[in-house]
Structures are given as structure tokens and as C-alpha cells.
Amino acid sequence: MTDTPAPLYFDCDTGIDDSLALAYLLASPEIALRGIGTVSGNTSAAQAARNTLGLLSLAERDDVPVAVGRHDFLTHGYDGGAPHVHGDDGVGGVALPEPARAVEDGTAADLLIRLSHEHAGSLEVLAVGPLTNLAAALEQDPTLPTRIARVTLMGGAALVPGNITALAEANIGNDPEAADAVFAAGWPVVVVPLDVTMENVFEEAHRDLLATSGSPVARAVAAMLDFYMDFYRATYGRRCSALHDPLAAAIAVGRVRPTVAPAVPAVVDTTDGPGRGQTVFDLRGQRQGARDHDGATVRVVLSTDAPLADHLAERVAGM
């Protein structure tokens, strides 16, 4: 990391683990959160914006602009999100302050493009929802990649099963065409897939640390996690939570470092076959150690240097 905080644009579908990731970003001195765009996914883009504004209000960070992004995906409509995972409102029914301010006039893509000019060459992009806004921004301004330092995204599954189909993870599977465009854009992309997010688990003890924190944001997120942890009981056999979006945030912030993360040819399956929405990484020939392919711009994270949960809980509880 540089000594000055890196400017960061955050694209999200807030969402319970998005909320935890946002809290972590707000608590992270390594980055400066310059703007947030919302997209449909866990909940609608409009609801995600309300949730985001509520959390920023709790954190007294009304300086961070929030723009509503795409409600529908590139080739099909938003289908109602994942209320069984994130609740009807995306935040497990936890009351957040009514927004005291409005969202930005423009779209999320407009905000991203504006920030890319204000921080040309240094802007970090962190995307933890469907990649519809990023694809829209690329379509709107094909020169965008030249001004972005790096795109870190939560999504996909390399050598593990998907979560919405046998092969597809929700963020990529919701908008495969958008994800494929983001993979193909030539900017440096770091993909944080289920392979690593499912291995980083937030336990009840971590949640307790947030629940007893002096920070209203931490306490609100702890209340949301009470809902989220019920969903994961069937997966892990106990109440706990995978750390999808927070892991991508910690990697973007530089506090968790990928250890195996080869740059390889990467596309997204945009057919209507059984692989639709699958991230296709060419991981052949890696048996003797991770090996980057010449010219590959997409890096897939297959392992990291340390578990995230303790650091995450401490940082957010200490906000």
C-alpha cells in the first residue's frame, strides 16, 4: 500500500455481507471511499441504495456519494433477489436510519466514470454484486480501463461448486454478459471466488464482538448477521457466515494477500446451457505451481495468506 489512502469506488447490492464489507471499508485507513454505486442482486438497486445510505448515516459518513445503478441486468430483468438469504429488505429486517440525504443525480456508471477522471490511474474498483454497472460504464466510456488501477470483485467459482446452479455463483450468474465484458476489458481484474470466500467463516464469537461494540454500524451489522447465520446453518452445520464480500474488500484494501492467484485466460459462460453464468478459468498446467499466462489480465484467487474473520471483527468492532 502507498502511504496515502487509495481512492476506492465500491459497487454493491447491499446485502448483509455487503454491509459487513462496507463497515470494514469505512474502518480501513488504507483506502478512501470516494463513492458507492448500487446494483440489483441480493436486493433491488433502489433498496440497496437505501440500505447503503442508512449505514453511512449511522457511521456519520454522509460525505460519501451514493448513486443508484442498474435495476435490470443486461439481457434479462431483476428477479427479486435472495430474500431467503438477506431478508425482504436486504438487511435481514434490521431498522436503519431513514436517509437524510438524496442519492446522486446520475447513475452508478456516471459516478464511476467521474471518479475515474478525478483519480485517474489510482482509482481502485471493488465490486461485490452483479457486474452490470461496470459493464454499463465500459459501454458508456471504453477508455475507462486506462484510468483504473485495479478491479477487485467477489464472484465466480473456479474449482468448487457454484451457489445458484451447480456451476454458477450468484453475482456472476445474475448477469453473465456483464461479467464477461468486465473480464474482457483489459484492466487488471482480481477475482475472489467461492473457492476462498467459503473458507473464510465468521463465527458467533465474531458476531458477539460486533454486537457489543460501541459502534452503531457494527451493532447494526451484528443484528443483520443474526438473520444471515441462520441461512448458513444448512451449509456448515452450525450458525456462522461465509465472508464473501468482506474477503474481496480485505484483498482490495491489501490486508489479506492472495498466495495462489494465477493470471489466466478467463471468460464467462453466456450460453443457455448448464454452464450459464460459470466463470471459466483456464487452470490447466498449474500442478507444479501457480503460473501466469502471458497477456492474461484476470487473476483468480485460489488461496490467501491468513484467515480474515479475526481481523475483520476487530477492525469493525473498533470503528
Place this chain on the structure above:
Amino acid sequence: MTDTPAPLYFDCDTGIDDSLALAYLLASPEIALRGIGTVSGNTSAAQAARNTLGLLSLAERDDVPVAVGRHDFLTHGYDGGAPHVHGDDGVGGVALPEPARAVEDGTAADLLIRLSHEHAGSLEVLAVGPLTNLAAALEQDPTLPTRIARVTLMGGAALVPGNITALAEANIGNDPEAADAVFAAGWPVVVVPLDVTMENVFEEAHRDLLATSGSPVARAVAAMLDFYMDFYRATYGRRCSALHDPLAAAIAVGRVRPTVAPAVPAVVDTTDGPGRGQTVFDLRGQRQGARDHDGATVRVVLSTDAPLADHLAERVAGM
């Protein structure tokens, strides 16, 4: 296993590891090899039949009928095989006896169907090439599955990369439509994918055991492996050989037992997208231990009870 040897039909694209698997089958008292069908894959169906007859002649097993199966795949033509892996003749240039007898009059599908009547209910099918012959037999006689005890096949990749594309393994990738038909036929299928075959490795010491054997078949296979092991140097960083077809043979014979092998929904990607030829197993929800899906007839082997190589080398060397 029962006390009487199980009757077995072997479908193959002989091939160096096919040859090793055939030698193993001939040396296995647990099964009785009742017929062999050949298919294009590693080499052409016709060349595979010549190789098979040559090996059977060396083994003095001219009692085993050999039928030539499909040259072309269901939706496209045979493309010349894998001479860089198996040599121009499929057996690494190793001289085998000229066949002293002819192949069967009918096709491989005809032979399989005939054997299924002769051994109705007990016939084991072992397929280690593209599944074109099996699909042809299903098309020719839809009642075939009712007379087959089990189909064991080498093919596919569940949670590891493919070998002919990022996602597809050669046997399945050569004829995805055939493989999809075999998966859908309702008979019990045991899939032995790259996940386990790449973890079973034949070393130089194993090859030496074959090369110094009193068996002409073992010595011929050892000579073929000299060619094959050069190919795998790039994969493993040393001269050795993955045991694709032999592992499927040992599982069909019952001498290697699957330890994690859930029965799950399984299809093959038959699109023209990046996943074409991929085996799609729904492995979600297996984190707390292997779990069979109700009604699923396809079992995918993800781990086995013991390494194969020592047993394989000893049995084939002792033929």
C-alpha cells in the same frame, strides 16, 4: 465381488493407458472379459482394434471377441486423435503381432447388445474412450440399460481442470452428445474423472517391473509407457504416467473402492460455448459429507481407498 467372475464388456480407444487397463483386466480373476468394442479417440477405431487384437494375441487370449465401433462421433467427425500423447499408431510405435484373426462381423454396439442378452442382469460395462458406441447401443436398443449391472467409465472433470479445454476431459469432450445420452439412460453409472485419475501415478519403478516381467504383454505395455511418460513430464515435472483408464478398470474390477462418490444430478454440456464437453455434476451441499440425491443414477468418484500403482504393476507384471 461374487465368487464367479463378473462378465465384462470393455469399450476402448486403445491407446497406451487403455493397453495397460486391458492387460490389467486380462490379469484379473474377479472379472471375465467377454468382449471388446473399439471407438475412435486416442487413435481411430480401426487402429484401436488392431492394437487390441495384437495385445490379445500376445496374451494368448484369442477367445475374446473384438468389434470395431464408431469411427466418427455423433455430431462431428473423428479428428485424428492424440498422436502427441499416444503416438501415430496409438501405442507409441511399439510393434505388436499382426492380428491372426478378424474382428467380429457386427459393430461394437451389436456386440454389447448381444452380450447384454447372454449375461442379462450381470454384465458389467467398462468404457474408457468416447462414449459413442454406448450411445449407439442405447439408440439401437433402448431396453439395454435393464440388462446391464453397471457402467463404469473414465471421463470428465468435476472439481479440477479439463485436459483438452479448460473444462473438458478428452473422452467426454470428444463426444459430448454421446456422454450426455449415457448419463441420462437411467442405468447405474460410475464416473471416474480426472479428479482421481491424475492423483494415481505410475512411476519409473512401476514401469521397470513391467519391463522385466516374464509376460510379453507386460513388456509391450512397458515399451509403450516409455513414450507416454515423456508426455507427462510437462505435467508432473518428471517422467511418470497418470493412470486414467487403469483406475476405471480397477474400480470396475472392485480392487480399488471409491470412498467419496456421491450420486448426483449429472449432465454434459453440449452447447457450443466455453463449457462444451464439460461434465456438470451438482456437487452443492456436500460440505458436511458426501450425500446421494434421490433418484440420481450417476455416481462421481472424488476419492478412492488406496493408490492403484503398486497393485497394478504387480498384477500386470505377474500375468
